Amino acid sequence: MIDSLINFLILGTIQGSIYALLAMGFSLVYGVGGILNQAHGAFYLITCYLFYWCYINLGGFGLIVGIVVGLIVVTVVGGLVYILLVKPLKDSHVGVVIVTFAFAFLIEQVVKVSVDPLYHSMPLLIEGSINVFGVKVLNHYILVVVASLVIVTLITLFINKAKIGKSIRAVAQDAEAASLMGINVDRILAYTVMISAFLAGIAAILYVPIDIVAPHIGWSILINSFAIVVLGGLGSLPGSVLGAFIMSYANAFVNFILFMPEISALIPIVVILFMLILRPRGLFGKKEID
Amino acid sequence: MRIIIKKIAEFPSNFQSYFRDWISTFRAKVTVICLIGLSLVPLLTQNPYFLGIFTTFMIFTIFAASWDFLAGFVGQVSFGQAVFLGVSGYVTAYLIRYLSFPWWLSLVIGSIIAVIFGLIIGIPALRLKGPYLALGTLAMSLIMYQVFLMGSLATMWENAFGTNLFGAEGVSQITPISSDTVVEYFATFLIMSVSLLILTHITKSNVGTIFKAIRDDETGTSASGINTTKYKILAFMISGLFAGVAGGLFAMRFRGVNPGVFQPLYSFYAIIIAAMGGLATISGSAIGALIFVFLGEILRDTQDLSLLIFSIILILFIRFAEHGLLKPTLERIQELWDIVLGR
Amino acid sequence: MGVILEVKNLTKKFSGLTAVNDFSFEVRRGEFTGLIGPNGAGKTTLFNLISGHEKPSSGTIRFDGRDITGMKPHQIVNLGIARTFQLVRSFRFMTLLDNIAVSCLSPRGKKVAKEYGIDEYASSILAAVGLVDKARIPPIILPHGDLRKLQIGKALGTNPQLLLLDEPFSGLSHEEQKGITDLIIKLHDDGVTVFMTGHVLRELMHLVPRVVAMHQGKYITEGPPQEVANNKIVLEAYLGKGSEQLA
Ligand SMILES: Nc1ncnc2c1ncn2[C@@H]1O[C@H](COP(=O)(O)OP(=O)(O)OP(=O)(O)O)[C@@H](O)[C@H]1O
Numbered sequence A: 001m002i003d004s005l006i007n008f009l010i011l012g013t014i015q016g017s018i019y020a021l022l023a024m025g026f027s028l029v030y031g032v033g034g035i036l037n038q039a040h041g042a043f044y045l046i047t048c049y050l051f052y053w054c055y056i057n058l059g060g061f062g063l064i065v066g067i068v069v070g071l072i073v074v075t076v077v078g079g080l081v082y083i084l085l086v087k088p089l090k091d092s093h094v095g096v097v098i099v100t101f102a103f104a105f106l107i108e109q110v111v112k113v114s115v116d117p118l119y120h121s122m123p124l125l126i127e128g129s130i131n132v133f134g135v136k137v138l139n140h141y142i143l144v145v146v147a148s149l150v151i152v153t154l155i156t157l158f159i160n161k162a163k164i165g166k167s168i169r170a171v172a173q174d175a176e177a178a179s180l181m182g183i184n185v186d187r188i189l190a191y192t193v194m195i196s197a198f199l200a201g202i203a204a205i206l207y208v209p210i211d212i213v214a215p216h217i218g219w220s221i222l223i224n225s226f227a228i229v230v231l232g233g234l235g236s237l238p239g240s241v242l243g244a245f246i247m248s249y250a251n252a253f254v255n256f257i258l259f260m261p262e263i264s265a266l267i268p269i270v271v272i273l274f275m276l277i278l279r280p281r282g283l284f285g286k287k288e289i290d
Numbered sequence B: 001m002r003i004i005i006k007k008i009a010e011f012p013s014n015f016q017s018y019f020r021d022w023i024s025t026f027r028a029k030v031t032v033i034c035l036i037g038l039s040l041v042p043l044l045t046q047n048p049y050f051l052g053i054f055t056t057f058m059i060f061t062i063f064a065a066s067w068d069f070l071a072g073f074v075g076q077v078s079f080g081q082a083v084f085l086g087v088s089g090y091v092t093a094y095l096i097r098y099l100s101f102p103w104w105l106s107l108v109i110g111s112i113i114a115v116i117f118g119l120i121i122g123i124p125a126l127r128l129k130g131p132y133l134a135l136g137t138l139a140m141s142l143i144m145y146q147v148f149l150m151g152s153l154a155t156m157w158e159n160a161f162g163t164n165l166f167g168a169e170g171v172s173q174i175t176p177i178s179s180d181t182v183v184e185y186f187a188t189f190l191i192m193s194v195s196l197l198i199l200t201h202i203t204k205s206n207v208g209t210i211f212k213a214i215r216d217d218e219t220g221t222s223a224s225g226i227n228t229t230k231y232k233i234l235a236f237m238i239s240g241l242f243a244g245v246a247g248g249l250f251a252m253r254f255r256g257v258n259p260g261v262f263q264p265l266y267s268f269y270a271i272i273i274a275a276m277g278g279l280a281t282i283s284g285s286a287i288g289a290l291i292f293v294f295l296g297e298i299l300r301d302t303q304d305l306s307l308l309i310f311s312i313i314l315i316l317f318i319r320f321a322e323h324g325l326l327k328p329t330l331e332r333i334q335e336l337w338d339i340v341l342g343r
Numbered sequence C: 001m002g003v004i005l006e007v008k009n010l011t012k013k014f015s016g017l018t019a020v021n022d023f024s025f026e027v028r029r030g031e032f033t034g035l036i037g038p039n040g041a042g043k044t045t046l047f048n049l050i051s052g053h054e055k056p057s058s059g060t061i062r063f064d065g066r067d068i069t070g071m072k073p074h075q076i077v078n079l080g081i082a083r084t085f086q087l088v089r090s091f092r093f094m095t096l097l098d099n100i101a102v103s104c105l106s107p108r109g110k111k112v113a114k115e116y117g118i119d120e121y122a123s124s125i126l127a128a129v130g131l132v133d134k135a136r137i138p139p140i141i142l143p144h145g146d147l148r149k150l151q152i153g154k155a156l157g158t159n160p161q162l163l164l165l166d167e168p169f170s171g172l173s174h175e176e177q178k179g180i181t182d183l184i185i186k187l188h189d190d191g192v193t194v195f196m197t198g199h200v201l202r203e204l205m206h207l208v209p210r211v212v213a214m215h216q217g218k219y220i221t222e223g224p225p226q227e228v229a230n231n232k233i234v235l236e237a238y239l240g241k242g243s244e245q246l247a
């Protein structure tokens, strides 16, 4: 009983930290550009497999190369997705939705064809564990929580203090007014998608060592990000962080307290449906969905 | 507003003149030629393998047309079309396998249940617009996939009813429409023709006008005094009906279904087929499905590679050729036609 | 001549801003009334509240003696209030005929349209607004003036008793304004109650016998346009916004 309670707390916190990174990026792109990026899970997948590929082919040293390459590539891909696919179709909601969906599919197939369609696992980024009140806690877990805490803080500071961050907020408020003020809206949107892709990349690197590597995981990442953002309120960054932890504790509760891992995949849809029916603007959202 | 009513123009009012007008158009001639051509295929070959491919192509045509109806004419982009396909597929398969219902009755019941799912999806979908709807429906199909995959449900069901419904195997060993592939071919052909006819007719009717209005401007439609909620639900039910028809046929064609039919993959198939044919065309789905099924057959041994190619095709079509193939092709053929006739 | 529209203590708050503030007024059946106020006065918001596109924070709206506060837009249309939008909206990929037909297919429009046939009825409306020769083309290729006419045509398709026109002249040339003016006068003569906004006083001056003035969401005054134009608060409101709108 105590064991499962501790598992619940630890794994809920870990997953919450990861989800926070994912949902923050997803929400940011929506809040700034009105784009619901169906390829968000694909960003995760790209980093995940680059990381894995480097590790397999370059050994222990490959972990570091994998992190660097994975993050750089995914950020660039994020920019390219915006410039080549989303921007030309911006006037057509249907077009953006389908094209990012197709891109997500494409990445899944590229992974299957170029690597393989099987499940794999990765080693922890740092070995060892420490004892907290008699409970063994992996050092990697601590890394995950600390790293994501730092990154969430940095991104929040960046958006609120840095010059680009201010432009991002201006575009989020009123793109037309921002462009009249001389802000290049397309460039800001490209940056926003890149930030979001980068965050998804970080999430992948932190989470993959304790999760699986498989071609289909992008979809559950996408659905979970969507559910969290619907829960926290579309476009609200604090909302997505809070939503991330609510979701992950709910998930951990089902897994470690109720022992019903099978239904944990149902949580996001239940959350989505409930929120959309009961409170469509989410916990923190300012505007209703329209 | 008494003064403004004057009779301005004549409109064809009865079916005969409507039909005469229709058949005189170039599109109608092409449609008729295509249908005749398709009905002649079994005369050329009775090879079950070939006829089977054609049957598959026709099933996918119905499925993609049901998506195109919803997205192209009502503006509701669903990524969960697979839900209808799967639900009806499961019901049809189950009724045939365990209750020994005749295939047509199973198909009808399966499709009706898909309509009910149209209602179930339609109601929350009313709160969702544009991309939310897409993601919401995607989530819905993933959930169906998970539910049907559940091992615990499988055991529970088996203990309660002694049959297999849930679980990875799905419902298998279904008898097809007929052991004679020619009969199977013609049954599917008939169902496809009728489905496309009804869908096309709906888009041209008064209800279709309202659907298109919702697609173009939902707020404006409500300002025109239309209860958009009612019509959106109706659209989901119609779309569900035909996707359900495709699902039942699918189950019989492949002798069974498994949870895989609920995957986003099948929704993706519908989208790529409709996009290749051209959005908002209904019959364009036939061209898209033809390419899709035959290309898929050629790349059969490398399924992942073929999906990779299809993803690229879809991206290119949406990005560069939003009209798809149907309209441009018809225009080319018409030019040729005019030249041949020396006009 | 009974009261057809009665607005009482209507208030609409957006986060941090009260766009319509404790607003009350009446429109009588068959009247031709204007609503004036400088940019941002809250005119469009008031229209949105009446037509059901926004929900009021408080207050009531009665139409024909019936409380319609909080009803859905389509329900309100079917009681007999039709509106146009300041930013023109149309069904972009449908023919003009079909654009009108949508309104004729509403329950209220249909009652009349059925007698004549939907398409005939829709095309007679197109004729009335002067677009019948363009019946088969989609609105994306129309000039702005025609789009304004189309707006009115779409409203007429629902067979309204009360027509709310939000800035029907905005963005139009002099010629085009004249066409719309004639159309509106014709409709009013035909028995439709008309309530229209304008932020340029001059446009309404010679058209309507009575205007209601609004500023920062509040009711200021009402009366014949000449009188209202000389009202001190109205003058100040407009002067604050630049006097060219007054002239
Ligand atoms: N949805 C909304 N959310 C927040 N504020 C709004 C909203 N709609 C309108 N406003 C604000 O309410 C005020 C009144 O706007 P409204 O459009 O009603 O004015 P108006 O009189 O129609 O002006 P104009 O002459 O420019 O058409 C403005 O300050 C506007 O910014």
Ligand SMILES: [Mg+2]
Binding pocket: C043, C044, C045, C086, C166, C167
């Ligand atoms: Mg206005």
